[in-house]
Amino acid sequence: MASTAAVVHEPALEHAHADDRPFIRKYIFSTDHKIIGIQFLLMSLFFLLIGGMLAMVIRWQLGFPGRAMPGGGVLPETMAPGGIVLPEFYNSLVTMHGTFMVFFAIMPLLVGVFGNYLIPLKIGAPDMAFPRINMASFWIAVPAGLIMLAGFFVEGGHAAAGWTGYAPLSANPELTGVSLGQQLWCVSLIILGLSSIMGSFNYITTIINMRAPGMIWFRLPLSIWALFITAILVLLAMPILSGALIMLLFDQTLGTHFFLPAQGGQPLLWQHLFWFFGHPEVYILILPAMGMVSDIIANGSRKPIFGYTSMVLAIIAIGALGWGVWGHHMFMSGMNPTLGTGFMISTLLISVPSAIKTFNWMGTMWGGNIRFHVPMLHAVAFVSMFVIGGLSGVFMATTPVDIYIHDTYFIVAHLHYVLFGGSLFAIFAAVTFWYPKMFGRLMNPLWGKVHFWLTFIFFNAVFFPMHGLGAQGHMRRIYDPTEYEFLAPLQGVNRMITISAFLLFTAQIIFLVNFIAGWFKGAKAGPNPWQDNGLEWATPSPPPHGNFPVTPHVYRGPYEFSSPLAVDDDYLPQSRKLETDREPAVLPAGD
Amino acid sequence: MEQVKHSHPNYIGIWVALAVLTAVELGVAFLPWSKTTLILLLIGLALWKALLVALYFMHLRFEPNRLRILAIAPLPLAVILVTAVITEYFW
Amino acid sequence: MAHAHALTHDDVMRPPAGREPGSGVYNEKLGMWVFLGSEVMFFTSLIGAYIILRFGHPEKWAPPGEVLNVPVTAVNTFLLICSSVTMVKAFASAQDGNQRALRSWLLATVLIGASFVGVQVYEYAELVHKGFVPSEGLYGSTFFTMTGFHGFHVTVGVLCMMFVTWRAFQGKYTATDHRGVEVIGLYWHFVDLVWIILFTIVYLI
Amino acid sequence: MSWLLPPHASSYAADIDWLYYLILIITGIAFLVVQIGLVWFIIKYRARPNGKALYTHGFAKAEWIWTSVTAVVVVVIGLLSAGVWDRIKGRDSIPPGAIPIGIHGKQFEWHISYPGADGQLGTGDDLSIRNQLHLPLNKPVVATLTSEDAIHSFFIPAFRIKQDAVPGMTIRVWFQPTDTGTFELACAELCGLGHYRMRAVVTVHAEAEYQRWLDERGRAAAASPTALLQR
Ligand code: HEA
Numbered sequence A: 001m002a003s004t005a006a007v008v009h010e011p012a013l014e015h016a017h018a019d020d021r022p023f024i025r026k027y028i029f030s031t032d033h034k035i036i037g038i039q040f041l042l043m044s045l046f047f048l049l050i051g052g053m054l055a056m057v058i059r060w061q062l063g064f065p066g067r068a069m070p071g072g073g074v075l076p077e078t079m080a081p082g083g084i085v086l087p088e089f090y091n092s093l094v095t096m097h098g099t100f101m102v103f104f105a106i107m108p109l110l111v112g113v114f115g116n117y118l119i120p121l122k123i124g125a126p127d128m129a130f131p132r133i134n135m136a137s138f139w140i141a142v143p144a145g146l147i148m149l150a151g152f153f154v155e156g157g158h159a160a161a162g163w164t165g166y167a168p169l170s171a172n173p174e175l176t177g178v179s180l181g182q183q184l185w186c187v188s189l190i191i192l193g194l195s196s197i198m199g200s201f202n203y204i205t206t207i208i209n210m211r212a213p214g215m216i217w218f219r220l221p222l223s224i225w226a227l228f229i230t231a232i233l234v235l236l237a238m239p240i241l242s243g244a245l246i247m248l249l250f251d252q253t254l255g256t257h258f259f260l261p262a263q264g265g266q267p268l269l270w271q272h273l274f275w276f277f278g279h280p281e282v283y284i285l286i287l288p289a290m291g292m293v294s295d296i297i298a299n300g301s302r303k304p305i306f307g308y309t310s311m312v313l314a315i316i317a318i319g320a321l322g323w324g325v326w327g328h329h330m331f332m333s334g335m336n337p338t339l340g341t342g343f344m345i346s347t348l349l350i351s352v353p354s355a356i357k358t359f360n361w362m363g364t365m366w367g368g369n370i371r372f373h374v375p376m377l378h379a380v381a382f383v384s385m386f387v388i389g390g391l392s393g394v395f396m397a398t399t400p401v402d403i404y405i406h407d408t409y410f411i412v413a414h415l416h417y418v419l420f421g422g423s424l425f426a427i428f429a430a431v432t433f434w435y436p437k438m439f440g441r442l443m444n445p446l447w448g449k450v451h452f453w454l455t456f457i458f459f460n461a462v463f464f465p466m467h468g469l470g471a472q473g474h475m476r477r478i479y480d481p482t483e484y485e486f487l488a489p490l491q492g493v494n495r496m497i498t499i500s501a502f503l504l505f506t507a508q509i510i511f512l513v514n515f516i517a518g519w520f521k522g523a524k525a526g527p528n529p530w531q532d533n534g535l536e537w538a539t540p541s542p543p544p545h546g547n548f549p550v551t552p553h554v555y556r557g558p559y560e561f562s563s564p565l566a567v568d569d570d571y572l573p574q575s576r577k578l579e580t581d582r583e584p585a586v587l588p589a590g591d
Numbered sequence B: 001m002e003q004v005k006h007s008h009p010n011y012i013g014i015w016v017a018l019a020v021l022t023a024v025e026l027g028v029a030f031l032p033w034s035k036t037t038l039i040l041l042l043i044g045l046a047l048w049k050a051l052l053v054a055l056y057f058m059h060l061r062f063e064p065n066r067l068r069i070l071a072i073a074p075l076p077l078a079v080i081l082v083t084a085v086i087t088e089y090f091w
Numbered sequence C: 001m002a003h004a005h006a007l008t009h010d011d012v013m014r015p016p017a018g019r020e021p022g023s024g025v026y027n028e029k030l031g032m033w034v035f036l037g038s039e040v041m042f043f044t045s046l047i048g049a050y051i052i053l054r055f056g057h058p059e060k061w062a063p064p065g066e067v068l069n070v071p072v073t074a075v076n077t078f079l080l081i082c083s084s085v086t087m088v089k090a091f092a093s094a095q096d097g098n099q100r101a102l103r104s105w106l107l108a109t110v111l112i113g114a115s116f117v118g119v120q121v122y123e124y125a126e127l128v129h130k131g132f133v134p135s136e137g138l139y140g141s142t143f144f145t146m147t148g149f150h151g152f153h154v155t156v157g158v159l160c161m162m163f164v165t166w167r168a169f170q171g172k173y174t175a176t177d178h179r180g181v182e183v184i185g186l187y188w189h190f191v192d193l194v195w196i197i198l199f200t201i202v203y204l205i
Numbered sequence D: 001m002s003w004l005l006p007p008h009a010s011s012y013a014a015d016i017d018w019l020y021y022l023i024l025i026i027t028g029i030a031f032l033v034v035q036i037g038l039v040w041f042i043i044k045y046r047a048r049p050n051g052k053a054l055y056t057h058g059f060a061k062a063e064w065i066w067t068s069v070t071a072v073v074v075v076v077i078g079l080l081s082a083g084v085w086d087r088i089k090g091r092d093s094i095p096p097g098a099i100p101i102g103i104h105g106k107q108f109e110w111h112i113s114y115p116g117a118d119g120q121l122g123t124g125d126d127l128s129i130r131n132q133l134h135l136p137l138n139k140p141v142v143a144t145l146t147s148e149d150a151i152h153s154f155f156i157p158a159f160r161i162k163q164d165a166v167p168g169m170t171i172r173v174w175f176q177p178t179d180t181g182t183f184e185l186a187c188a189e190l191c192g193l194g195h196y197r198m199r200a201v202v203t204v205h206a207e208a209e210y211q212r213w214l215d216e217r218g219r220a221a222a223a224s225p226t227a228l229l230q231r
């Protein structure tokens, strides 16, 4: 009855499991945020795999230009006759690699999966504020993905104007020979945008209005803070992209002139709109990662997070500053150079909140009692790799240096360090950390470590040398570097990168197998395998429909590891009531 | 939810104000004044109308401050985007 | 203290038994306001593009009234303002628990909203007949895109309003709980507000 | 592959390289601090049997230090860069008397026009050549960039110059070669399926030689006006 103990008694659990809905409402058209999160997980891992496979074809062509790709013979004549990649197919490959990775893998993985799975559990709510809209948001994302895939099979091939879709290349089919593919690209992203917007206003409402008693703002885990700010960014940035895509689509189909110069349209307008969305987008792709890594590092170090308040302020600052820097992608575009100086300064300033985050993570580890479970390994790797990516950002933020390195492999190196080294490592950390909560079983830790080390080593082998390529002036998005004399000496490096990339991809198969095997064979996890403090660990794994048999009450912040108040443990769950704790004031049900 | 007995704002009054402002706009738009003056006047009138709708019809006037802040939060972003891009024409 | 019992599906859909004070307004209303923030940004992209393009090439726009039919649109603007007042009247009636008034005001709103769309379709047909089409330079591109997406929003609003009206006829809205009416009202007034801006900058400037 | 920047051959390239190396050093220090710190903590604070972690929520002083140091460093980087940027791309940066050259990007080639005897572009006596950029040594050159179709980007790695050519816009950019020899001009913005081979050769001559080349080409062009463009 009046027990608010962290671990709920078994009989109650049995009851809570009794869920009378038919299979299709339970697992397919489910309104349960946990199922929706897992649905997003499966979908986006699938697209991650697709994006990875496209990367392998890209790498083959760059490492061995003009040579027939082993097994490439299965591709149709219009893509790679005899296994030799065609230039127009190469452009589609790069475009779709970027598109799938950004919009269909990393963004849904961070926002769709963990936003859905963690928010209600971590704030102590039974579900999202609008469960049906939540369901719709997943079932809208699926057709968006299918439309995007369909583009490969249409006349003229898939979109080939880069993931940034610069007009007029993307607006005028005569310039690429791609018409239907480019339109499907627009349509798919418009639909996906709708899905993300539906997801995000749900998250925002849920976090503001559905927190359990005692879960005041400054007791929220950093992952929730990050997801909250991210949801605001999605909410306000996505519609800008949708509007721009609609105009682009009209240019392609209705003959309008927004981005086509012949009648006074402005190609740079597309870039402004795209990047006004695009830069907040890259923070959408890193903030949740930062938040979840904070949770995991505190857990692994068995220490409270260092400087909680400044971590929160840094998240807010990154989110806010992110709106004023979009022009740093356009320094060479012919944009007003004075504006360029302004964008340089604002961009450089983002280093400050990023520094706060970095050093606070280190501060958290300092003096800790660090357990290197697999999530912790990935989380520490995140810090290490994100810093490399962030520091390379400083080169590009500096306008004169960007003159030289813009659109070279230096950028490619940067974006993979922040997106793979940053976001994807954080995703590996988060998946392995919350996997037992999702499926009730643990992934194999030994194979997890093997996967981690291989990924860490080959990731660096692939992407670190790209800084060097960029410094030699190696342009990005080129099909065959050997066309240029000054790039010819770099071909050895390109080949080395390609071989490492194949090994990197192979290492991911370990993860895939471990992921699937854990589902059936993994060791039973129990409610709290990592001895963590979050509310999600105070309910069974997987949590029952409705999450908490009893609405939990919150008595403290989420990072009370090694607290002297916890007598026999080195952790103190948020919902464990001590003698000295006062009951939070409860708002009556209903309003 | 809210309590049953309500005193309502004068909605019909707002409606009349909106209609009159629209008529004024129509009159102003065809005056032989300088383009800049007209634009400033018209935009001023439009914002006035918009404000009436937001404050009374959407009852922002009667909402908690937290909600009002939330409602106007996106506007600075819109201003940032447009002003930054417009500077393009002044260099 | 809450009682530990088995949750059924319906329990889950209800607000939790106790929670932190949040925004001070109920979920649906907060959600709508947040969603409107997103809509502001959507219209920012269209209207912003218009402003920027027009700044670049002011000569591509005809003076007000030359191509576009201002009188017809003025009437249409008036219609939309009327529908806003009927909407807010419906909301006031819901607050007072006056079912009959609620239903009639909602019906009126649906009808006026639908006629707005009708007039816009007529306007488009006439313009296209005159040869003014979306591919007609920057003027046509921006005009049809902005007003078209506004019209689309009105259409969606009318459809949702029909649903709310239907529920009103079933007596689902009481003096204490009329969330549906208030939420659709917010959306409706927002769409009206956007039109107020669009009417001025597209037709009168 | 060398980790240093390749040799440079234009007047302001050294400034860019200098900034690059400066940032390399600054970020290099930040890099070392973070990575060495991480490794050190990993080893020093790994879980010990019966070990207990320090219970602290942070130290405001430490946070102030790293926040303000970073802020100062980035502001200094910004100030140093702003001047260089202004000298290269600022609106009044083009040196008076720079030699005008027209660069027109087109899928997938560069049409380069040189002024005729009057030293002005667009006066009818211009000379147009495909994919060959010839320049005099130590003379400032101002290129007028235009594009026919997609966005292209004018990139000469050895000169450290890059600028997009946008259809519908005319963008001017200047540079001054400081070494004779041949270099490569690349297109750095995705512009379609031939983007990867939109290449031109840049030849920098001593001044007298440049004049000789220009005259020769001018005469050849007068004899057969279309021959050059078709190569
Ligand atoms: C997760 C995604 C992500 C993140 C987090 C970032 C973060 C940053 N990015 Fe990045 N960026 C991308 C994804 C991302 N970027 C992508 C995808 C592109 C390419 C798009 C395309 O064209 O296809 C891109 C391109 C890009 C460009 C355009 C380059 C060009 O095309 O020419 C620039 C230029 O300024 C830039 C800058 C930065 C900066 C300054 C940060 C900062 O936020 C980084 C801040 C972090 C740190 C600085 C490290 C931590 C701090 C310290 C350890 C303290 C010490 C530091 C100092 C003293 C400086 N990025």
Ligand code: HEA
Pocket (backbone or CB within 6 Å): A045, A046, A048, A049, A051, A052, A053, A055, A056, A058, A059, A062, A094, A095, A097, A098, A099, A101, A102, A106, A162, A163, A164, A412, A415, A416, A419, A420, A423, A424, A462, A475, A476, A477, A478, A479, A501, A504, A505, A508, A511, A512, A513, A515, A516
């Ligand atoms: C998060 C984003 C992300 C990720 C993870 C990657 C991953 C990789 N990228 Fe990507 N890349 C981009 C985002 C990303 N990239 C973007 C935005 C661009 C710019 C596009 C443009 O210019 O328009 C780009 C461009 C780009 C280029 C430049 C092309 C060019 O300019 O010509 C190259 C070249 O080497 C490259 C290579 C690779 C490689 C080898 C990987 C490897 O790391 C891939 C390794 C494989 C995987 C990561 C898949 C693993 C799969 C699983 C783990 C699934 C498990 C499944 C289950 C459990 C069901 N990428």
Ligand code: CUA
Pocket (backbone or CB within 6 Å): D105, D108, D151, D152, D153, D187, D188, D189, D190, D191, D192, D194, D195, D196, D198
């Ligand atoms: Cu021209 Cu790339």
Ligand SMILES: [Cu+2]
Pocket (backbone or CB within 6 Å): A278, A279, A282, A325, A326, A328, A329
């Ligand atoms: Cu950016």
